[in-house]
Structure formats: structure tokens, C-alpha cells
Amino acid sequence: MDYKDYYKILGVPRTATADEIKRAYRKLAREFHPDKNKAKGAEDKFKEINEANEVLGDEKKRQAYDSLGANYRGGGSGFQPPPGWNFGGGGRGRRGHAGADPGDFSDFFSTLFGGGGMGGGGFGGGGFGGPPEDTRARISISLEDSYNGANRAISLSNGRNLNVKIPKGITSGQTIRLSEQGSNGGNLLLEIEFAAHPQFKVEGRDISCNVNLAPWEAALGTKLPVPTLGGTVELNLPAGTQGGKKMRLKGRGLPGTTPGDQFITLQIVTPPAATDEDRKFYEDMSAHFKFDARA
Template identity: 55%
Template sequence: MEYKDYYKILEVEKNASADEIKRAYRRLARKYHPDRNKEEDAETRFKEINEAYEVLSDAEKRKAYDQLGANWKAGEQFRPPPGWEGGFARGRRTEDFGGFSDFFSSLFGGGMAGGSGFDPFGDRGAGSFQRAAPETRAKLSVSVRESFEGATRSINVGGKRLSVKIPKGVSSGQVIRLSGQGQQGGDLLLEIVLRESDGMRPDGKDIYVDVPVAAWTAAVGGQVSIPTLGGTVSMSVPPGSKSGRKMRLRGRGLPGKPTGDAYAILQVVAPEPKTEQQRKAYDALRSAFED
């Protein structure tokens, strides 16, 4: 098996204080937490970080680990010294905690009850020696208007009524975490599903809206009113515009970094004539184009 340099994994010196180790763990665990980091090796790094912290945050385990000496290098083939006990009684493994390496198991017997694991997302002790409560996942439908303005929603999950704050600019696929509100005291993860409202369709931070344009305005150009989340905007339609033409309104989408844009999709229409004068106007138009 390979030797694990727990100090190197946590990016601290061998004489690091307990506070320095805790701060390093918090920083790295946040960086590589699988819910936040989608890189391929994030989960593996997260497990290594938890394992390193389980040893170095416990004074007794750290002392035993340090007894191995300072000459081992990460990745070298390792076997415990003959008669190694590391200050721990063998055979006290209470369950398979999963995720810990063979190296850890060879030194500490696979796990001791009452570990010192620390969770950077809620101080739940999920680091290792207590099983973390399961996460509960659900979807939350949010309107484009709620995302633009921000909102507070009351929802029922598992027989509990919860108040959920919806931050401005939230978009589909983002997750709101409610600590301790899931099953068995675990976290509740709400995946946002953004839905159309006020005729405005979301696409990430951008908003799309269909805008009817009279045939003559599309032909010769003119002004049209375009509804946006921040209010109605007047915009010039270039002559010769056709249905499906996309006009961009920069910064008129959902808030964020960067802010999204709004896109008006022109839909050329021919209004129904309702008066004799309007019918005559259509006849004159037809005559003009057929001549």
C-alpha cells in the first residue's frame, strides 16, 4: 500500500497547530466538496482531506502517526513497522466507515468510535467516524419573476413546513441547501427549476420573450414596446425584419455576475381589419404589391 502524507494532503507544515490544521481542512473541504466542485477527482480529494483531518485533528492519532518517522514520502510503498500498535488496541473496528484508505486501516484498525471529523458545511461531525445523515433532495419550481426580484417561499417537505429564501438571480440547476431540514436530521437540497412567467422564458441568466410586430412596421421599420423584467423598453425595429429575428437588450436578464440579457423574438403579424377604412387600406396595399 502507499504511504499517505497527511500533512501534505492538508497543505500544512508538520509543526502546524491544531487551529492551522482546522483552517486548512475547512478551506480544502469547501474547495473539493462534491456538491460544489464537479472536477473528476474532487470526490477522491475530498475523501483524502477528510482522512487526513481525522488523523491530524486528534492528538492521540497524530502522535501515533508521527511515530512512523519523517523520512516517508507520499506514494512510497509502506508497511507498518513490526509490532506496530500506534497506541491503539487492534480489533476495535465497529463498522466500515467507507472512504478511508488501506493505509489508514493498517494504522488505526479501520475506525474508532467518537472520531473528531469536522464538516465545513454545518459542523455535523460528518468527517468520518460518525455516519453523516442522508441528504434529502427535492426540486423547487421558481418563476422568472421570483428569481429577478428575490422571494421567500413557504413549502411542505416530508410533513414539515419550511420557509425558503430564494436569492436574486437564481437559475435552473442551482441548489439551495437547508441544513438539518432533511430526513434523519440531514440536509435538504432543493434543486431550482426556473419556469416561464409573464411570457418570459429563461435560458440560464438570459430571458426570451416573443414580441408581435405589425407587418408594416417590420417592412419599413419603427418602434415597438418590449416587456422586460425591469419594465417596458422601447426599441427600434430595422426595416425588412422578419419573424424570428432576435434583438438583444444587454443587461435586461436575470441579475448575477455577469448579468443576463433579454432577447426579443419578433413575430410579424397582420392585424385583422375591423373597420371599412382598414379593409380598404388592406385592398390598397394588395393592389400596390400586385401591380
């Protein structure tokens, strides 16, 4: 039988870290998985990749394999383990891919490790129950997170915690891609949705809100404080402003190559006539103004 250079199969140096081996395996597994790659020889290549990962991705098997030495061949095609070889790796190992069985591994592997390399578990505890697949989920953020950019901690169903960077100007329905954080080493795709906001509504990059006015502010004009995602701004409101008037603050929506705008609808709010004095004031107003609001 031939000696197997598992490092060469995965395309990594013998000094590769566990993370480098994991990344190399995931990349090659995606490329050669028989469900996706129908080229001749892809399935054999996939089995070879899984075998290499079964050894290099397991600390005890890797140590045993490395003990052979970088140039060990044991007679080329007539490979035999060194005299006295006895792998004490503790029986069954990890399952390299869905549906694997001992027949998927070479005679070289069986000679070194006894042919019982299949088992449960997965790489690094994450599991390889099948080919790498993209996993989709939703994440709810505030409008302020989009406006300013943010970092959010999220917990995955497998107990892992991730820190997610929320880019400035991201909008509802857009996706954040986290490489190799999905099922079996696929990608995790987080679809953005906005949490309900107490002041603003959003459409695309534009936001809108209502701003209340007292009757005298509308009649006499005023410097009107208006909330925006970037802080409060003052608008010079002319005398005689009517309720329902719409105004636009250009570029005050969500950031982007073309920033969104903020749209404001003015609403006149009438103070309640809670006392006799209040009612008398309104009666005097009614007598003073010959005004029909429904005319």
C-alpha cells in the same frame, strides 16, 4: 463503574439549550457513524454519543441526570446513585440510532435509568431512524423569483413549514442547501427548476421572447415597448423592420457576476379583414404595392 459526563461527551456546557444539544449530537453522529468512519474506536464513540443524546435529549432524563449535580461522582469508579434514587421517567425512551439495543448503553446508564432506554420516536419529534442523510427535492420558482430574489414558504412531508430564501440569479439545476433539515438531521438539498412562463423562455442566464408588430409599425418605425423581467423598456425601431429580426438587450437576463442577456424576435402580425371595408383596404394595398413577399 465510571461516572459518565454526558455534557463533556457531546462537547456542550451544562447550560446548553435543547437546540444546542441537538446540533452537537447531529454533528458528532455524522462524524463517528460506523458506516462512514472506519477508524478504530469510532463505533464505541458513536455508541457513547448516542447514550449522551438519549439522556440530554430527553427532558425528564436530563432533569434527573442534572439532579446528581455537576461534580457528583459517588466514589469515582465505584459510582452508585444517591440514596433513595428512583427515576420516574415513565419507562422506555427514544431510539438513539438505527439498530440500537439496550446493550449499546453503559452500566452507568442502566443503573440510572433501568437499561430500557430504547423505544420509538426521535429527537424533538423528528426521528433518528438512522444516520444523518442528505435529502433531495425539487422546488419550482418563477423567473421573477430568480431575477428579484424571494422568500418562499414550503411544507415538508413531516408537516414542518420552512421559509426558503431564493437568492438573486439562481438558475435551473442549481441547489439550495438547508442545513440539518433532511433525513435524521442531514441536509435538505432543494434543486431549482423554473415554472413555465407566459412570455419568456430561459437558457442558462439568458432569456428570450417574441414581440409582435403591426405592419405599419414595421414599415414606418416606432417606439416599441418590450417586456423584460425588470419592467417594460422602449426600443427605437427603425423604418423598414422585417419580421423575424432578432435583437439583444444586454444584461437584461438573470443577474449574476456576468448577467444574462435578453433576446427578442420580432413578429409582424397582420390585422384580419373582418369587414368589407377592411377587405377593400387590403385590395387597394395590393394594387398600390407591386410587392412579391416570396421573391
